[in-house]
Amino acid sequence: SASGSKDHVVVFPFMAKGHIIPLLHLSAALSDRGVVVTFVTTPGNSAFVSEALLPDPNVHLLHIPFPTVPSLPAGCESTDHLPSQELHPVFLHATKLLRDPFHDALRRMAVSGSLPLCVVSDFFLGWTLDVCRDFGVPRLVSHGMGAFAMALCKGIVVNQTHITAAAAGEDTFHVPGMPERLRLTAADVPDTVRAVDPADPVSQFVMEIGEADAHSWGVLVNSFQELERDYVDPFEAFLLSPGARAWLVGPLCLYRRRVSAPDSGDREGSDPCLWWLDAKPPRSVVYISFGTQADVSEEQLDEVALGLDLSGYDFLLVVRSPSWSPPEGTCRRGLIVRGWAPQAEALEHPATGGFLSHCGWNSVLEGLSAGVPILAWPMIAEQPLNAKYVVEELGAGLRVREPAKTAAEGTGGLVGRMEICEGVKKIMGGGGEKGMKARERAVELAKAARAAVVAGGSSQHCLGQLVEELRRVSKANTTINGR
Ligand code: UDP
Numbered sequence: 001s002a003s004g005s006k007d008h009v010v011v012f013p014f015m016a017k018g019h020i021i022p023l024l025h026l027s028a029a030l031s032d033r034g035v036v037v038t039f040v041t042t043p044g045n046s047a048f049v050s051e052a053l054l055p056d057p058n059v060h061l062l063h064i065p066f067p068t069v070p071s072l073p074a075g076c077e078s079t080d081h082l083p084s085q086e087l088h089p090v091f092l093h094a095t096k097l098l099r100d101p102f103h104d105a106l107r108r109m110a111v112s113g114s115l116p117l118c119v120v121s122d123f124f125l126g127w128t129l130d131v132c133r134d135f136g137v138p139r140l141v142s143h144g145m146g147a148f149a150m151a152l153c154k155g156i157v158v159n160q161t162h163i164t165a166a167a168a169g170e171d172t173f174h175v176p177g178m179p180e181r182l183r184l185t186a187a188d189v190p191d192t193v194r195a196v197d198p199a200d201p202v203s204q205f206v207m208e209i210g211e212a213d214a215h216s217w218g219v220l221v222n223s224f225q226e227l228e229r230d231y232v233d234p235f236e237a238f239l240l241s242p243g244a245r246a247w248l249v250g251p252l253c254l255y256r257r258r259v260s261a262p263d264s265g266d267r268e269g270s271d272p273c274l275w276w277l278d279a280k281p282p283r284s285v286v287y288i289s290f291g292t293q294a295d296v297s298e299e300q301l302d303e304v305a306l307g308l309d310l311s312g313y314d315f316l317l318v319v320r321s322p323s324w325s326p327p328e329g330t331c332r333r334g335l336i337v338r339g340w341a342p343q344a345e346a347l348e349h350p351a352t353g354g355f356l357s358h359c360g361w362n363s364v365l366e367g368l369s370a371g372v373p374i375l376a377w378p379m380i381a382e383q384p385l386n387a388k389y390v391v392e393e394l395g396a397g398l399r400v401r402e403p404a405k406t407a408a409e410g411t412g413g414l415v416g417r418m419e420i421c422e423g424v425k426k427i428m429g430g431g432g433e434k435g436m437k438a439r440e441r442a443v444e445l446a447k448a449a450r451a452a453v454v455a456g457g458s459s460q461h462c463l464g465q466l467v468e469e470l471r472r473v474s475k476a477n478t479t480i481n482g483r
Pocket residue numbers: 017018019021289290291292293294318339340341342343344359360361362363364366
């Protein structure tokens with residue numbers, strides 16, 4: 001910066017692991033460039049965040065209190081105890097009350113002359129736009145989603161074409177502004193953008209945060225040009241601030257700080273499930289996780305275990321349910337991990353050959369960056385869109401079940417053991433052409449992902465440009481405001 005002090009960025013994620021994790025990686029990437037990061041956390045997540053950050057002299061935590069709201073239990077903002085569906089509207093409202101403590105924090109920075117180059121704000125925290133304006137600091141939005149899903153979600157909200165199509169009795173529809181070939185079904189449409197009802201608090205919230213997106217300085221995208229090239233322009237069309245653009249700086253998981261070097265054989269202090277993988281032949285294990293949000297019933301987990309057992313492949317299954325136990329005899333070839341597995345490491349392990357995934361965007365990027373093809377089982381939110389992208393546009397995966405045509409069929413309904421068994425066989429390469437093709441594509445994309453984040457790569461270049469541009473803006477502000 002002009003004063004010769006270090007560049008500084010404030011990073012403020014929403015309270016969910018899928019939102020926090022990629023921004024931890026972004027902080028590492030910025031730190032590598034000599035940028036100082038202030039990472040905002042509330043009490044419930046500070047242990048998780050500090051542990052995940054690893055010691056880094058450039059990254060500092062800023063603790064702000066989570067508001068007390070009578071109908072919400074204390075500590076409810078911890079990503080391990082997020083409130084139930086019914087409480088979501090109250091919870092979303094509570095996160096707006098973070099405004100005052102955050103405003104105070106920026107004021108203190110202003111007083112000490114350490115205002116950041118920008119605030120990287122989660123899109124759920126739409127109110128940070130006003131705070132940023134108060135201090136003349138650019139707001140860079142982070143969605144955690146890919147360009148494909150973001151462009152479609154925005155296009156669906158604005159055009160509501162799915163409703164017109166449904167009214168006309170059509171199965172598929174086209175979203176204006178998107179490539180001609182692309183057709184969606186009602187089941188692809190995320191709940192939050194399905195029907196915008198101005199009287200509904202969650203709809204109102206979605207509209208508010210959408211407005212804040214559109215008027216922010218720019219959007220950070222956890223993706224890379226080579227992965228989502230066709231959807232960057234359609235997405236950028238929704239950004240209304242002069243000069244606002246999408247900054248593709250991912251896959252952020254490739255900036256992950258590593259406890260031990262990959263393939264070093266140094267497993268000291270690492271998770272036992274990695275040792276378990278060490279003993280398996282290359283590409284022989286299927287890894288299964290349903291992410292951190294979707295609820296999977298015990299009945300469904302039974303089918304999963306039975307299907308995996310039938311497939312004959314070794315498997316590593318991560319389950320969040322504390323009470324479920326696998327049906328008798330299904331774990332001869334499998335390891336069940338309770339709660340939390342080191343997913344990115346497990347996917348990168350040479351023994352892992354396939355990924356049965358709910359298609360959260362982080363999971364998709366981690367799988368593809370590791371060259372592991374995806375057996376897609378989307379459940380909620382924008383996961384059906386991610387699955388569509390992986391399978392139909394990238395060709396780097398297969399579906400565990402063909403998608404529903406109507407919203408009513410949805411993604412629900414029990415997926416049976418035979419479907420799971422057949423899907424696993426295919427993705428592991430034991431079921432012919434399609435699975436082999438998906439693996440080839442995943443390996444190609446992994447190469448492209450790595451190339452994007454090293455010196456000279458598209459994402460590394462974009463991150464450099466981003467910091468340059470922010471410096472330029474900050475200098476211009478200093479000249480105008482004498483800041
Ligand atoms: N994750 C993990 N271990 C687990 C489950 C999840 O490390 O046992 C990580 C995973 O690697 C990813 C994030 O948590 O980085 C989940 O994000 P994603 O977008 O895939 O799904 P969501 O959280 O939205 O369900």
